[in-house]
Amino acid sequence: MSDTALPETCTAVQLAERPTGLPDDKTFRIVEQTVEAPEDGEVLVRVTYLSLDPAMRGWMDDRRSYLPPVGIGDVMRGLAVGEVVQSRHPDFAVGDRVSGALGWQQFARINGKEVNKLAPGVDWKLALGPLGMVGMTAYFGLLDVGAPQEGETVLVSGAAGAVGSLVCQIAKIKGCRVVGIAGGADKCALLEEEYGADAVIDYKATDDLTAAVRAACPKGVNVYFDNVGGEVLDAALANLAFGGRVSLCGAISQYNATDGIKGPSNYLALLMQRGRMQGFIVFDYAARYAEAAQEIVGWLQAGKISYRYDVVDSLEAGPRALLKLFDGSNTGKLLVRVDPHAG
């Protein structure tokens, strides 16, 4: 596409105010902004798909974290993919397909150092799915932090979700017994039928999670991959096997808490069982992304990994769609198709 076809303005979503609890109608502001030409070292990218992720909730809060908070009035941060439409960076040409923190906007002007080219043949969605941050998160959070051994029991929460569904399948590939926790019969069926879980727990239909985990993991939990925190984390700790590991990926049940985070009251199981609870941030593994992507591509090609997307059309629908992550109503990786013409 030549420069002349670019619009003068485009749609963007700004953070309007910091939410207390769940984001609401006042949290974001839809604006029209000028599409600015790139300066030296920059590229201009037409965004095709934007990834919606639970971590976004944390980025809205004004507190110490692994990234600075999004400023009030700034374009909301978000991982996305798109096509270079103007380039003033020697490594990028018009037409290059890239990923990066392009934000909630139709066009992103960004330093070339902050984007990566997609590998040939990788489609937009795959680049935000198994070969994107969620894939890297599942891969390193399970294999590096959780370090499961063949034959061990791996318990996964948010197991039907964007990261969890990959964790389940990678754990199966590595010879583990996999127990998935998800909300609702449909997700549980998906876990068993499509993601290979050996047992499932529907937390919405369970009034004693600790007993449910015990029943599903009679030899205890060797690795717990935690996406949710709260009561589920406590139930997992109560059933930790000797030397068990908790890989802390997230705590979606706590991100909108208005009366403080619930700490795991069963944390002393780490002492009794000589366990380890360890957090990670996927960005730390950047030097090893290629290694993970190569292995995941192999699994995809061999049909060993199945993956689902939940695609919302238009940026304007993004703020409301984000809430699906917190009420659990999405199934699969939640994406916004920012460019209606994107495949």
Added chain:
Amino acid sequence: MSDTALPETCTAVQLAERPTGLPDDKTFRIVEQTVEAPEDGEVLVRVTYLSLDPAMRGWMDDRRSYLPPVGIGDVMRGLAVGEVVQSRHPDFAVGDRVSGALGWQQFARINGKEVNKLAPGVDWKLALGPLGMVGMTAYFGLLDVGAPQEGETVLVSGAAGAVGSLVCQIAKIKGCRVVGIAGGADKCALLEEEYGADAVIDYKATDDLTAAVRAACPKGVNVYFDNVGGEVLDAALANLAFGGRVSLCGAISQYNATDGIKGPSNYLALLMQRGRMQGFIVFDYAARYAEAAQEIVGWLQAGKISYRYDVVDSLEAGPRALLKLFDGSNTGKLLVRVDPHAG
């Protein structure tokens, strides 16, 4: 001492009922019991000193742990030292000095496999102090689980206590900056003057522990050795440095909780800071005790380690003395001199 001098009965302390909250007058029962001759493979030991430890509180509860609960009506469990007075085990002779879980009693009949001879020249108290379980706990919990590097900041709670005071001194020997948390001006003075702490926090005189830890650890906490749990654990997590480690040794603030254990609400710091929280039980390091003892003996001989004892006379005073661990009124390793003639 010859067999003929043995009394027919001796004093013992039984667990009479499981406490709710703090142990009280009904928790233990003082009894006179028969001194029984050892059977094949057993030894009879005259107990000289009994160690009182926070872990005893956990042993009284009827719940899953690293050791089975003490039974109601059983002699209370406890680590102790003593002298073999009768032996039907080939490895032990009358007069041998041993340590083991001899229990709260004046004479213990026990399998020879369950006791260990003291090294020559080690006195009774040292064998229950720096060269006993508290020494091993400090050594492995700090060096193996916490894994501090030279120049790092090590934060220690219960820092003036039996384990904590050793942790502080070992961390100093290893070239760390040491910050100790204790209750009261006397303990804090001891920490600075005798145990080498670079900074101290008197938790009883502090209304904002998180701010106090931040002030004392401006570069963050690389290793937190946790003896207490509760708010102090949360304050440490809030100040965790990148890649920080929490070594979970105990949670004395929570052992008598009647309304449930307080989990660490700041546990997501493990995620943000890529931290690790890991529990351990000293018994797992049994194969390496000799290695630790050798190094600790060297430090003692070089005058690099100072150590204090708080000795209570007579078993009858044991139940009340145990409470000192929970109100913090002891300074140094709490021991019961079971044999009034013991040096």
